[in-house]
Amino acid sequence: MAMDAMEQKLRPPEIPLKPYPPKVITLASGEKMVVREAKREEAGALLGTIYPLLGVPADFYDIVAARMYSEILGWFRYRVANEFVLVGTINGVIAGIVTSRHVTPKLGMSLHTMTIKRGLRVGAQLFAAKMEHHLDILGEEEVYIVAESPNGFKRWMIEYELEDRSSQFPEVRHELGGVPTYVLTRPLWEAVRDVKCTGTRPVLDADLKTSAKLIMPSEYPQIPGFKR
């Protein structure tokens, strides 16, 4: 009981979030990627997927892996408030993961985007799904976004034409350190939604079943010769 009481003190207050309805996207390869919300009990598979990338400096995989590892661990152990994790799977195999946080009814905090399977715009699709969750489902008005790699900067800041609020620091600041804060506002989202965000709902049971049990990738394009 003493432990439980302490644990309660350690946990942040949480707002029940609307669930993210799953969707399916046919990637250029013809493979179907199911995008759905991850469950806490799936944290092991998510962490196991990220772990090998901690040692990959190319394209800043190491820093994104390290931060996402802590974000998912924090979510699993109830140390981050109102976090959600979306996962993209192809035949059950994890192709990418995104993490994010609902801060207030009007504000979202985008955390990280991790692409495992490359060359099919998996990361771009998952980032768009994350923004869809923030703005269309949770009903927020703005999402704070930072980039920790040139790929991220190109994909989000430039392609979405995000609003640069870095001059308003420290009043406007993303939670991930002091890197410049950019913002996806509702008008910006509405301008790009149709060309950035896609997917079919509802997902057929047969497709959803493929994603029921998360499978850690057996190979990584980022780590030639990897063996689990």
Added chain:
Amino acid sequence: MAKVGVVGIGHTKFGNLSEFDLGDIMAYAATDALEDAGFLEKRKEIDQVIVGNMASGLFCHQSAVASSVISKMDMEPVPAELVENGPASGASAIKIGYMAVASGMADIVLVIAGEVMRKVTGWTGTEYVATMLHPQAEYDMGLTLPGFGGMFTRMYMEKYGLTERDLALLAVKNHANGAKNKYAHIQAECTIEAIADGPEANVVNTYVAEPLRMYSTCPVSDGAAALLLVNMDSPKAKLFSKKPIRIAGIASATDTHCVHNRKDPLKLDAVRIAGEKAYAMAGLTPKDISFAELHDAFSILELAISEEVGFFERGKSFLAVRKGETEIDGRLPINTSGGLKSKGHPVGATGVSQAVELVRQLRGEAEEGRQVRDPKYGMAVNFGGFGNNVVAMIFAKE
């Protein structure tokens, strides 16, 4: 003129090699070619090295790459010079190497070409490539090569009825070939449903320079390729382990630097003239060609070039694509390597990479599933600028 043959080919995998030095990847490809020819230990007997590269000064902040490669390969004092002709630098290097051998000035020439483009972002890379446009009339106006590709595609669509789906069919074909090519940057197939017909296609296959989409545009790639040329009439031709593949025709032509100075921007005169000269030199016609590698930096160029070199009537090539005539088992397979779209396009390396593919096919060494059946003649067109400096090559199995 002496007969000139290719006795060795080398190639790196194309893709993101930005952690490597340009000279190192060129040396890798050259070593591969020399090993293929069984001539690595005798490399100092080579008479001349010609290096093709477009923009190492911009992309890598490095000049004099010919000297760098020679030193990395321990080949001093073999003479080495650099050839630059935009994205046709590779084929121009082959042409200069060919001229050296055919003229009798050299018996054995090593041609190496390479580019490392991914040390900078794709946006910066696109800007660097745009420096080959007319400085005042085009570059300063903000034009880029994808911009030209988009405008050219739009004009072609309006004149001949090409659709975006036709461009997607080219991507499906070329990715099917590239998926089987061990050197290709993008070794992945794509489906017509996913990139054109399906409900998510508009996002999955997003616009790059409307009406060109991502799957109608080549990736930004790093890589290198090499050829060893020999005078087939010389006793030295017997020194090599592989039977030569003869360069039957090689020619280049130029067109106006400013595209707007052309009477009809849809006509690529330099391609047509280079092709005609190469056919004349080889004593062949378009009907003799078994397969071709055409410079599809943008998918529309595969169509336009295939018409200019006489494979199809003007404005009709996409109808042949619809019928599958340019697939690997079709009447005239085009871009058996995956083309620039799937194999990749390290600009300065592309012409030599195309030549390597001609040799692999003519030797019967292409991977299962993308080997053309019993080819006799292969043609390649390497396209410089926006069609202002073009090289055509025809290789023959002897």
